[in-house]
Amino acid sequence: MSPAQQIARRRTLAIISHPDAGKTTLTEKFLLYGGAIHLAGSVKDRKAARATTSDWMEIEKQRGISISSTVLQFDYEGHAVNLLDTPGHKDFSEDTYRVLTAVDAALMVIDAAKGVEVQTRKLFEVCRRRGVPIFTLINKCDRPTRDPLELLDELETVLGIQASPINWPLGNGPSFRGVFDRLSSQVHLFERMAGGGAYKAPVKVASIGDAALRAQLDELSLAAATEQLAMLDGAGHAFDLAAVHAGAQSPIYFGSAINNFGIELLLRGFLRDSVPPAPRHSISRMAPGLPAPTTAREVPVAHDKFSGFVFKIQANMDPKHRDRIAFVRVCSGRFTRDMTVTHQRTGKSVRLSSSHKLFGQERETVDEAWPGDIVGLVGHSEFGIGDTLTEDRSIFYDEIPRFPSEVFAYLSSTSPAEAKKYRTGLAQLLQEGVVQSFQVRNAPSDTTLIAAVGTLQFEVVQHRLRAEYKADSRLSPAPWTLLRWIEPHPRLADLSSIVVASGVSFGHDKFEQPVVLFPNDWSLNYFVEKNPELRLHTLPLEQVAQSGSGQSAQSGANAANAV
Known part of the structure; x- marks a missing residue:
């Protein structure tokens, strides 16, 4: 083929x-x-x-x-x-x-x-x-x-x-008897059975009023379906x-x-x-600092060089081995087991020797894959979500969005004896993207500020730390409800010069981008009013640059809840 x-x-x-x-x-x-x-x-x-x-x-x-x-x-x-x-x-x-x-x-x-x-x-x-x-x-x-x-x-x-x-x-x-296929004018009949429904052979009908249907549908249901289909034929898309x-x-x-x-x-x-695999866009690497326009080029699926990006990382799918799998979407070229590619974030060459086709928790070795396929790569602790793997060093994908968190909490170990297992487990879960973490000024000692879209994510972190790493943890509430990324500015060198309401804190994300945390909408609006030269965004700065229109705080405090 x-x-x-x-x-x-x-x-x-x-x-x-x-x-x-x-x-x-x-x-x-x-x-x-x-x-x-x-x-x-x-x-x-x-x-x-x-x-x-x-x-x-x-x-x-x-x-x-x-x-x-x-x-x-x-x-x-x-x-x-x-x-x-x-x-x-x-x-x-x-x-x-x-x-x-x-x-x-x-x-x-x-x-x-x-x-x-x-x-x-x-x-x-x-x-x-x-x-x-x-x-x-x-x-x-x-x-x-x-x-x-x-x-x-x-x-x-x-x-x-x-x-x-x-x-x-x-x-x-209770009167459901099947479906009428509008494209083929066939009726597929439904029969209730213990343990589930079963098909009868499709029945070819000339119209919805065909005698073959009258024996299956009561008059009221047949009349309703006839009227509805007539309306669709006349006014539907x-x-x-x-x-x-x-x-x-x-x-x-x-x-x-x-x-x-x-x-x-x-x-x-x-x-x-549906559509087969589509081309993806490669962007130019951005210099750190203020958002800058990016250029993009289309990478065809038929490109002769392999490329793909990591969109998910999962640890401990196999409890016997305690390994981790990086899920890679193949975007171009042909993937082959044992191939050597460039890990674009680090610039290092890596050999992809342990590659798998996934079926839930089960796996089997995969020797080749094509654009559209998902390949699980085992054993690469250096891979992170969003990383590009490629044979063509000019290709750099930046597909993975980040979203503003809505709930915040401090997480800590409950036992010094379990501290090493706790740190190992938390580092792995953060790399998977189960929750986000931030460094914040004046945080309680020996704690990590974690953030998520919903509180159930915190429960998952604690459950997995206990079940997979044998480490108990303690969760303490944090006082913030809103987070914004802030563009670099000379005033950030002296935070005391910035006018803020009570409860506002400064920090940075895992990429060292500065953030501001607010306890409520009022404190956010007060910050914007008193510090108009400081620009806040609901998205990380690299996403603002790529979109060219990142939401700023001035566009509304509720923007953090946008998708």
Whole structure:
């Protein structure tokens, strides 16, 4: 198979949703249809012997939620699929945001009874900003649902995207009988069975009013579906593949993941209509100091030199070995095991000898990979999130965004005897990006200021320190609720000359960029008013330079909560 054919058959996607919409269940069913697993785990029953393939952490199994994004790879009908299951809980949204930099498309799962929820909006906005094509599954159609036309209207109104249904539900909840495929005029019938739904052979019908349907649907459901489809034909958005690829239109599928219904239709439709790996942009290295414009050039996937970037690091996936894996998105060229590349951040040459294809917690050696693939590299402690690995020294990716934290706390060891294990574990978790850390003036001794989007991230840090490193820790509240990056300025050499409200502190991030921490919105606004020559940003300075329009504090104290 030629390199062009290898690349063309790759599909790399993330599944995103609000918690409990059925995202992890859908992941399991994709793997089931792809032949990667033979028995899907039960997401709801955590006491069962089986557990989902993607939720492998002990704390995930206890809580019944996804905490860390997981890479799962399988082949299906000639396609090589890289599937990334992501956390739905808002406290772990930073992990999801990073994952979205590594995919070419996203699949959004919506609960048919609840519609568009808060976290769905945030994740969708990240996809839209990056121009990621979005496919939508309206899930749980075998349960009582909202009116499907109302759901479509909400998608378009709230998310600002065209909704084009590929199939349409026949019935609602207890009366749900299947879906009508608008493209092929076929009906796929749903049959309730113990342990899940099953397919009957698709039935070809001339129209929604065909006699074959009358034997399956009650008159009220048939009349409702007939009216709804007529409205879609007359006033709905026709399927437009170019608009889908541009992220302006989302193909809509209806189904029930828990019952295996509509999932294979969705998988086939996604693989047919989604995009293969796309070119990435390489930027010029920036000099430290004030933000400066950057130049970018497009790196084609067919470039003859390998390049990729690290978008995730995970330690202790294999408790027996206590190793760490750097997940790399291949962007160009051909990856081969034992190849030597340049680690751009350090400028050093490294040999990539321990490379793996991931399947949740399991792994197997991979000898080659192509653009779109995700490769797990074991044993490189020098790799960090966002690092570029390449055979072409002129390529430098800067794909990984950082976001302002919203909660802050001091973390410390509870026992001098465990201090070494505590330091080792915390350093590893910080490198993974589980939380951020900052140095701040006048911090309590022997503590680390950690920061996150949500407090549940702190719980994960403490749990993993205890479970994986045998080190207990103590969490103490910190007085701040807002953080801003500040542009370098001569006045920073004498902080006493800066007028601040009570409770404001100065510090720096792990890249030595200065930050200011505020206890509330009022203290932030007071700082801006009294020190107009000091410019604050909700984003790190390198992201401000790349975007050319980083939010400043003057644009509003609530900007920190923006995606």
